[in-house]
Amino acid sequence: xxxxxxxxxxxxxxxxxxxxxxxxxxxxxxxxxxxxxxxxxxxxxxxxxxxxxxxxxxxxxxxxxxxxxxxxxxxxxxxxxxxxxxxxxxxxxxxxxxxxxxxxxxxxxxxxxxxxxxxxxxxxxxxxxxxxxxxxxxxxxxxxxxxxxxxxxxxxxxxxxxxxxxxxxxxxxxxxxxxxxxxxxxxxxxxxxxxxxxxxxxxxxxxxxxxxxxxxxxxxxxxxxxxxxxxxxxxxxxxxxxxxxxxxxxxxxxxxxxxxxxxxxxxxxxxxxxxxxxxxxxxxxxxxxxxxxxxxxxxxxxxxxxxxxxxxxxxxxxxxxxxxxxxxxxxxxxxxxxxxxxxxx
Numbered sequence: 001x002x003x004x005x006x007x008x009x010x011x012x013x014x015x016x017x018x019x020x021x022x023x024x025x026x027x028x029x030x031x032x033x034x035x036x037x038x039x040x041x042x043x044x045x046x047x048x049x050x051x052x053x054x055x056x057x058x059x060x061x062x063x064x065x066x067x068x069x070x071x072x073x074x075x076x077x078x079x080x081x082x083x084x085x086x087x088x089x090x091x092x093x094x095x096x097x098x099x100x101x102x103x104x105x106x107x108x109x110x111x112x113x114x115x116x117x118x119x120x121x122x123x124x125x126x127x128x129x130x131x132x133x134x135x136x137x138x139x140x141x142x143x144x145x146x147x148x149x150x151x152x153x154x155x156x157x158x159x160x161x162x163x164x165x166x167x168x169x170x171x172x173x174x175x176x177x178x179x180x181x182x183x184x185x186x187x188x189x190x191x192x193x194x195x196x197x198x199x200x201x202x203x204x205x206x207x208x209x210x211x212x213x214x215x216x217x218x219x220x221x222x223x224x225x226x227x228x229x230x231x232x233x234x235x236x237x238x239x240x241x242x243x244x245x246x247x248x249x250x251x252x253x254x255x256x257x258x259x260x261x262x263x264x265x266x267x268x269x270x271x272x273x274x275x276x277x278x279x280x281x282x283x284x285x286x287x288x289x290x291x292x293x294x295x296x297x298x299x300x301x302x303x304x305x306x307x308x309x310x311x312x313x314x315x316x317x318x319x320x321x322x323x324x325x326x327x328x329x330x331x332x333x334x335x336x337x338x339x340x341x342x343x344x345x
Contacts, residue, residue, distance in 0.1 A: 064180040159318065174231070218294075260292065
């Protein structure tokens with residue numbers, strides 16, 4: 001798999017949380033050649049299954065969410081758009097940011113208005129502007145804006161996927177479409193393998209605002225095991241090892257803690273060691289901040305693991321991952337799935 005080309009297809013679509021239909025269609029098209037059946041469920045999540053053909057086979061569900069953080073229009077003042085966040089958006093990075101306002105049938109380009117330094121006071125230089133005080137400039141009058149932009153219109157960052165040096169990829173919505181690309185690669189690695197479980201792959205919706213897609217999808221699939229695949233903080237300048245214990249090129253981060261089933265954690269680490277796949281351990285002493293938090297308590301309770309991809313600059317339009325880590329994570333997930341029914345965990 002060419003991760004760059006796959007992610008260009010996934011990340012070029014604008015699909016903020018709650019408005020994921022374009023990403024779901026792109027994900028479905030990529031998943032269909034690798035699965036026996038692919039559907040989009042009632043909430044909008046993509047779910048594919050590769051059946052092993054064995055009677056009474058147990059089910060493994062791998063999940064990565066398709067939504068991205070974004071903004072939503074809340075009002076219009078003098079032609080400028082007021083807005084609120086969809087998911088965890090840091091208002092400090094918004095001034096002068098380029099955006100795509102997702103009007104129909106054609107999106108509109110917009111920029112977040114900012115004060116030039118010449119007219120700022122000394123106090124302005126040392127503080128960020130609250131989101132409720134920011135406005136988006138789309139170059140329209142009040143009447144034009146009211147006609148073109150309905151209240152509730154979603155907004156995405158405007159950013160193309162780029163290649164940095166040493167196999168690093170940079171762009172928007174790598175949280176978590178990079179992990180959906182990993183699931184595609186894992187399914188590719190399992191082609192022709194004699195699986196003894198039915199493999200389900202889900203691209204879930206609404207993770208950034210509560211994980212509803214994963215809850216609905218998990219209840220529908222009724223798996224015997226779940227693995228939530230998401231991103232985690234990678235170390236960068238100014239970020240301590242305590243805040244970001246994982247690093248790029250260190251391989252997948254295997255979650256360890258009370259909300260991960262220990263037997264699954266042990267199987268993940270054992271498979272990584274057996275195949276000489278580099279990995280990191282990430283202690284999650286409380287809520288994981290992933291769909292794994294919700295999937296584990298679906299139905300009567302489902303053994304769940306969390307595997308994370310190190311990512312720099314989370315929830316920004318310049319998120320960065322390493323292709324090397326993506327490949328190692330895909331190999332680990334494929335190894336986890338092989339012989340799962342026989343070996344159990």
